[in-house]
Amino acid sequence: xxxxxxxxxxxxxxxxxxxxxxxxxxxxxxxxxxxxxxxxxxxxxxxxxxxxxxxxxxxxxxxxxxxxxxxxxxxxxxxxxxxxxxxxxxxxxxxxxxxxxxxxxxxxxxxxxxxxxxxxxxxxxxxxxxxxxxxxxxxxxxxxxxxxxxxxxxxxxxxxxxxxxxxxxxxxxxxxxxxxxxxxxxxxxxxxxxxxxxxxxxxxxxxxxxxxxxxxxxxxxxxxxxxxxxxxxxxxxxxxxxxxxxxxxxxxxxxxxxxxxxxxxxxxxxxxxxxxxxxxxxxxxxxxxxxxxxxxxxxxxxxxxxxxxxxxxxxxxxxxxxxxxxxxxxxxxxxxxxxxxxxxxxxxxxxxxxxxxxxxxx
Numbered sequence: 489x490x491x492x493x494x495x496x497x498x499x500x501x502x503x504x505x506x507x508x509x510x511x512x513x514x515x516x517x518x519x520x521x522x523x524x525x526x527x528x529x530x531x532x533x534x535x536x537x538x539x540x541x542x543x544x545x546x547x548x549x550x551x552x553x554x555x556x557x558x559x560x561x562x563x564x565x566x567x568x569x570x571x572x573x574x575x576x577x578x579x580x581x582x583x584x585x586x587x588x589x590x591x592x593x594x595x596x597x598x599x600x601x602x603x604x605x606x607x608x609x610x611x612x613x614x615x616x617x618x619x620x621x622x623x624x625x626x627x628x629x630x631x632x633x634x635x636x637x638x639x640x641x642x643x644x645x646x647x648x649x650x651x652x653x654x655x656x657x658x659x660x661x662x663x664x665x666x667x668x669x670x671x672x673x674x675x676x677x678x679x680x681x682x683x684x685x686x687x688x689x690x691x692x693x694x695x696x697x698x699x700x701x702x703x704x705x706x707x708x709x710x711x712x713x714x715x716x717x718x719x720x721x722x723x724x725x726x727x728x729x730x731x732x733x734x735x736x737x738x739x740x741x742x743x744x745x746x747x748x749x750x751x752x753x754x755x756x757x758x759x760x761x762x763x764x765x766x767x768x769x770x771x772x773x774x775x776x777x778x779x780x781x782x783x784x785x786x787x788x789x790x791x792x793x794x795x796x797x798x799x800x801x802x803x804x805x806x807x808x809x810x811x812x813x814x815x816x817x818x819x820x821x822x823x824x825x826x827x828x829x830x831x832x833x834x835x836x837x838x839x840x841x842x843x844x845x846x847x848x849x850x
Contacts, residue, residue, distance in 0.1 A: 662797015749773025
C-alpha cells in the first residue's frame with residue numbers, strides 16, 4: 489500500500505514527509521487507514537534519543553478505519569473504526585492481573601518491534617523503515633497493528649478527537665480515575681497542564697465533590713484549565729508552590745499528579761500533600777528529587793508511579809469516549825488539527841502554548 493509518512497532521518501533535523509510502502513497484513517496483523525494521530529511527548533523524546541537505524545517512523549496515538557485483516561485476527565473486522573494504543577502480550581503475570589501497561593514483554597513489543605520474518609512492514613526507496621513503535625507507527629497514512637492494541641470504537645466518534653485517548657488522555661485520566669480515585673471533598677493538585685495534565689483535570693471534574701488545582705507556568709494554559717473546571721491555578725513564578733497549594737487546599741492536597749518529570753516539581757508536590765496523601769508521577773524525566781525521607785515517614789505520604797493510566801485499554805478507552813459523548817469530557821477543547829504535512833507548524837504551536845494537543849490528519 490503506497491502512502492505518505494512523517495519520517496525522522498536525523499534527531500537534530502526537521503521531520504520529512506515521504507512516500508512509503510506499507511506491506512499487506514500477515515498473520516495476526518491489522519491494516520488501519522489512519523485518519524488522525526496525536527503528537528505525544530514520548531514521540532519527541534524517542535526521536536531525540538536517536539536510533540541505530542534511520543529513518544524511523546514514530547506515532548503511537550493513531551485512530552482510523554480498518555482496511556484489511558490478516559489470518560488469525562479475531563474481534564476486529566474491515567470497516568471498524570479504531571483507536572490504537574500500546575501493545576501487551578496478554579499472557580504474562582502482569583497482563584493476567586489486569587495491568588497490561590506493565591507487561592513483561594512491553595519493551596520488545598512497543599520499542600520498534602520487528603516481525604517474526606524478514607519482510608519489512610514499511611519501506612521507502614532506500615530500503616526498510618524502522619517502524620513498529622507501540623505496535624503501530626501511526627505517523628503514516630496506513631499502519632499495521634495487532635488485536636491487542638487496536639480498540640474498536642463507535643463510528644460516530646470524531647477520530648481526530650479520539651486519537652489522543654490511545655496514550656496521553658488515557659494516561660492523565662487513568663492516573664486520576666484508576667489510581668488516585670479521589671472521593672468527595674478531595675483536592676487534586678495537577679502539576680503541568682499539558683495534554684496529560686489537562687486530561688487529568690477533565691477526569692477529576694467528572695467526579696462529584698472533587699476540587700482541582702493546577703500548577704502551570706503558562707498563563708494561557710492556566711486560563712484554559714480554569715475554563716475547563718479547575719477551581720484554582722498557581723503560577724510558579726509567583727512564589728513557592730508548596731505554600732500556595734497548602735493555603736488554597738486548607739492544609740495540603742489530598743491527591744496530586746506530576747506530569748512534568750522534573751525532580752524538583754515532584755519533590756514540591758510531595759511536600760504540598762496533606763497527611764496520608766499520595767502523589768502519582770507520570771512524567772518521564774531524569775534525576776533524583778530532593779526528598780526528605782522524614783516527609784514520607786512522619787506524614788504517611790506515598791509516591792506512586794503510573795504508566796498509561798494503569799488502564800486496561802479495551803475497557804478504559806471506550807469508557808472515556810462515552811464520557812466525551814455525554815459532554816462530560818470535552819477533549820476537543822485541547823486539540824488542534826493539522827495536516828500531516830504541517831507537522832513543523834504543529835510542533836511550533838505546541839512549544840509556543842498555542843495548542844495543548846496537536847493532532848495530525850491524513
